[in-house]
Amino acid sequence: MHKRKIIRVILKSILIRVQRGYNIRRHMAANPVKILLIEDNLAEARLLQEFLKQAKSHEFTVVHVQRLAAGLEKLRANNYDAILLDLTLPDSQGLVSLPPLMNQVPSTPIVVLTNINDDELALEAVREGAQDYLVKRQVNVTILIRSIRYAIERKQALETLRNVNQTLEHRVEEKTAELVKAREINKFKSEFVSMLSHDIRNPLNTILLAAGLLQNSDRKLTQEKKQSHFQLIRSAIHNMAHLLDEVSFIGKADAGKLECELICLDLVAFCSEIVAAARLKAVNTHLNLVFSSHGDLGEILCDESLLRHILENLLNNAIKYSPPGGKVTFDIKKKDKQLIFQIQDWGIGIPEAEQKKLFQPFYRASNVENISGTGMGLAIVKKCVDAHNGEILVNSQVGLGTVVTVKLPLIDK
Numbered sequence: 001m002h003k004r005k006i007i008r009v010i011l012k013s014i015l016i017r018v019q020r021g022y023n024i025r026r027h028m029a030a031n032p033v034k035i036l037l038i039e040d041n042l043a044e045a046r047l048l049q050e051f052l053k054q055a056k057s058h059e060f061t062v063v064h065v066q067r068l069a070a071g072l073e074k075l076r077a078n079n080y081d082a083i084l085l086d087l088t089l090p091d092s093q094g095l096v097s098l099p100p101l102m103n104q105v106p107s108t109p110i111v112v113l114t115n116i117n118d119d120e121l122a123l124e125a126v127r128e129g130a131q132d133y134l135v136k137r138q139v140n141v142t143i144l145i146r147s148i149r150y151a152i153e154r155k156q157a158l159e160t161l162r163n164v165n166q167t168l169e170h171r172v173e174e175k176t177a178e179l180v181k182a183r184e185i186n187k188f189k190s191e192f193v194s195m196l197s198h199d200i201r202n203p204l205n206t207i208l209l210a211a212g213l214l215q216n217s218d219r220k221l222t223q224e225k226k227q228s229h230f231q232l233i234r235s236a237i238h239n240m241a242h243l244l245d246e247v248s249f250i251g252k253a254d255a256g257k258l259e260c261e262l263i264c265l266d267l268v269a270f271c272s273e274i275v276a277a278a279r280l281k282a283v284n285t286h287l288n289l290v291f292s293s294h295g296d297l298g299e300i301l302c303d304e305s306l307l308r309h310i311l312e313n314l315l316n317n318a319i320k321y322s323p324p325g326g327k328v329t330f331d332i333k334k335k336d337k338q339l340i341f342q343i344q345d346w347g348i349g350i351p352e353a354e355q356k357k358l359f360q361p362f363y364r365a366s367n368v369e370n371i372s373g374t375g376m377g378l379a380i381v382k383k384c385v386d387a388h389n390g391e392i393l394v395n396s397q398v399g400l401g402t403v404v405t406v407k408l409p410l411i412d413k
């Protein structure tokens with residue numbers, strides 16, 4: 001399917017160019033062919049101009065200059081159909097005249113003019129990019145016209161080839177990039193599935209174990225033990241359900257289905273409520289969670305549920321990765337049409353080399369040791385921040401702590 005499409009694109013571009021070539025020939029027949037003659041020998045120049053005047057098949061207009069610099073000047077000001085270039089000029093000798101001309105007008109054909117016995121030089125010029133060469137004393141009307149026409153046609157054919165080549169190269173690059181991306185997505189998918197099965201297997205094992213104990217040792221178990229086994233089963237199921245919710249959240253975001261439903265929110269009241277819930281969770285660790293808002297924040301437009309995901313996850317992390325009795329600060333302010341949320345802790349920190357991977361689902365840094373977690377929190381936070389067209393920055397040092405800053409654009413009411 002793709003192959004056919006590529007062939008169709010190439011054929012189309014060839015056709016367009018063939019048509020363009022045909023148009024050029026028609027144009028040549030109907031309009032005078034503009035020649036730039038760069039020749040310092042006035043007698044030779046006059047002779048060539050005379051030959052061109054005698055041509056019956058085409059009408060030529062010739063602009064004559066005696067130096068390369070003057071030729072380049074003319075080419076800057078006007079378009080020419082072909083250049084006749086003498087290789088022995090006062091300001092440029094031999095093949096060095098070619099590159100500046102070809103750089104300035106890469107699609108204008110060049111015919112070099114050489115002296116008798118300069119065949120080697122002439123051939124070298126053609127190898128370097130000239131379309132043809134003429135030996136001065138051997139030129140006549142027919143040879144001159146044939147050479148100019150041939151040079152124009154040959155250059156056109158070369159241009160067509162070059163363009164087709166470029167189109168092809170471009171398509172190949174595009175397809176290669178698509179392939180690389182597809183391979184990365186596949187790799188990511190398999191990693192995702194294996195992490196998910198790994199994280200589901202843990203609570204499943206707990207359920208199997210506790211259910212087995214309840215079934216086989218029912219009579220030997222005290223009422224208290226039974227209750228604790230049931231509690232284990234309940235929390236394992238709760239963990240699985242939570243994990244599946246997070247995975248489906250990421251799936252929804254990846255499918256572009258995460259919508260931002262804006263409502264008017266009293267920001268300070270909303271954040272205070274989230275802070276109160278976080279303090280309650282952290283009550284056993286005697287952590288000091290300090291919340292402060294700066295300036296008049298009032299009501300803002302945002303998606304309540306997405307903002308809750310962001311703040312709850314970041315506060316949970318700051319608390320979870322802090323030592324018992326530690327401190328966490330949570331600041332909010334408005335600055336430059338942005339809402340800025342900053343959460344800082346003085347906990348375990350994140351190794352620098354791993355910080356760029358934090359937003360990948362299931363990624364956990366190497367220093368978490370036995371602190372539990374699935375590695376989904378920050379992936380979700382990132383999706384929510386993206387849905388708000390915001391940005392998230394992590395600044396962290398192992399052993400010193402972490403500062404996470406979220407910037408959301410303020411939306412006009």
Ligand SMILES: Nc1ncnc2c1ncn2[C@@H]1O[C@H](COP(=O)(O)OP(=O)(O)OP(=O)(O)O)[C@@H](O)[C@H]1O
Binds near residue numbers: 317348378
């Ligand atoms: N405040 C923090 N201090 C130190 N490390 C952190 C902090 N926040 C995030 N991390 C590191 O980033 C990793 C990813 O965080 P993320 O919130 O996505 O997952 P998690 O906390 O491990 O699990 P959960 O899905 O339950 O939130 C963490 O495992 C941890 O290594």
Ligand SMILES: [Mg+2]
Binds near residue numbers: 316317373378
């Ligand atoms: Mg987390």
